[in-house]
Amino acid sequence: MVARGSEVRPSVVRQGSPRDARRRGGRPSVGRLAGLGVGGAALLALLSGCNVGQTFDGFGWPQGGISPESHRMYDLWIASTIAALAVGVFVWGLIFWCVIRYRKRGETLPVQTRFNIPMEFLYTIAPILVVAVLFYYTAIVQTGVNKVSEDPDVTVEVVAFKWNWQFNYRSAPNGQPGAETVASTLGTTEVIPILVLPTGRSVLFEETSRDVIHSFWVPELLFKRDVFPGNVRNVFQVSSLHTEGAYVGRCAELCGTYHSMMNFELRVVSPEEYDRFIAAKQAGQSTQDALVSIGESPLAQTTKPFDTRRDVNNFGNASAGS
Template sequence: MVARSSEVRSSAVRHSASQGAGGHRRRGAGRLAGLGLGGAALLVLLTGCDVGKTFGGFGWPQGGITPQSHRMYDLWIASCIAALAVGVFVWGLIFWCVIRYRKRGNELPVQTRYNLPMEFLYTIAPILVVSVLFYYTAVVQTGVDKITKNPDVTVEVVAFKWNWQFNYRDGQGPDANTVASVLGTSDVIPVLVLPTGKSIRFEETSRDVIHSFWVPELLFKRDVMPGNVRNVFEVTSLDQEGEFVGRCAELCGSYHAFMNFELRVVSPQQYDQFLAEKKAGKSTQEALTAIGEAPYASTTEPFDTRRTKNNFNPSDASAGAGS
């Protein structure tokens, strides 16, 4: 009798425990469903607004002026959203496990040795995510690096310590002829004039050390190499007119920080007139004035070399005198 009643009581306890476990599972499933619905609602809300603008581009510069820059920007924003989605999912699982399997008295939670669906999920899902990101990265990179046979405009970018020369060419390659040129000096910032709506090839070379051609609105930098190396890239078109500062993005010497230029984007008609004025022997400032543009750069100023006699040998201080 004692044994029988013991079995009854233990059976009742097991039945009660199974009911409690079932209730816990139902509540856990409800929490997981709520988390999924919340994540879905968040994604719907994010797709209804400019996510990049809302979050400051997630650290990526905004305001690109070429189709290539727009594609790179879109890839960056999509990658950040994908990373956030994965992060929210993982964080949700962590907090759900913390709450669901927190310590309750002296009883240990259910121990699971293996779970095939979960193992399949955390093995395959990362591979799928990386594969998708790799695919779109390869597509965008291929488009950005694409070179055509006959671009509308070819510009040779020549870098030297510490300024720029822009040569407008009649063809491609080192054997093409220069039809007009813009040369920067310590007193005058060079202005590179280019048209909207035209494909533009940049052929870069350096006279001394490695420099880097960078216009932030183009959203990428290109190294300018010395020797026989010509770094070539193209932009499909420039989308908007305006003045945009350009810089050297490679530490090249004492005055690297002051090695600036200006990209001036104008209409195709203004560009043709500017080039005609340069071919006629006019200076860059005169040609800019002729097309109704400001003759000097407005986004940056010439650097002060401070190479004066007093700078190196002050006449008003005796040798060895303290201050």
């Protein structure tokens, strides 16, 4: 065993050990560092010269958010994905480099090492740093998205029920003095409910359910909130809506037979049009008439009422009345 060990080490050193690399002046290390530097510079130029999220279709995250909160979550997702890809490419590079560099070249046993303090330090500390940075920015974005002010510009009570929606425009958040409903929109089987909100104003949503758990979801807000029955009120707020238009809203929680058809529409208008809409509602006009009075389409544009197909043949006994 001693004789074999004495034969192994010289052959391994001749094949290219760190000692030989130092004798040659360390040129391979300089070349690798130069290559990494050029690659890093090229990557930075690529990332700074284009919209990475748009180029790669958001890496699976929906684009086109209409609130600052949606953009914060989108930016966090893009940054996290880029960081994950960078770590992945680095690890894959190390794997393939080891496969090629330390492939079998003969029957000679390579030098066996017990430990490598710098390497162990690297693969212990590096993951901790990555997780810590991701945790920090996730906490910052989550805190901003969940932030609720005591005096929002607009307060809307979202009431869900099988299988439709009611939107109550409130004078103040629930529990504050003088809080009352100043206008309301109730959805029916024949008419899709339309939630009208202004741009440039903070909006507080207070959610409650009349029966089972539903979920309030507007895809352009890039997140959804569950609507619970009982005394639980799920509250969230958007600091502003910056793009006017009509956006489909859905129930995103399996709630029964017509869950997939439990839709509504979010109509974002200017602050002046919103004030006129609320004034028209307070004057006794219907939601459709109030929408027409501000120059908006009276009916939903992004979705349509569903056919319940409720008749005596599938919701009762056909012979019950005979």
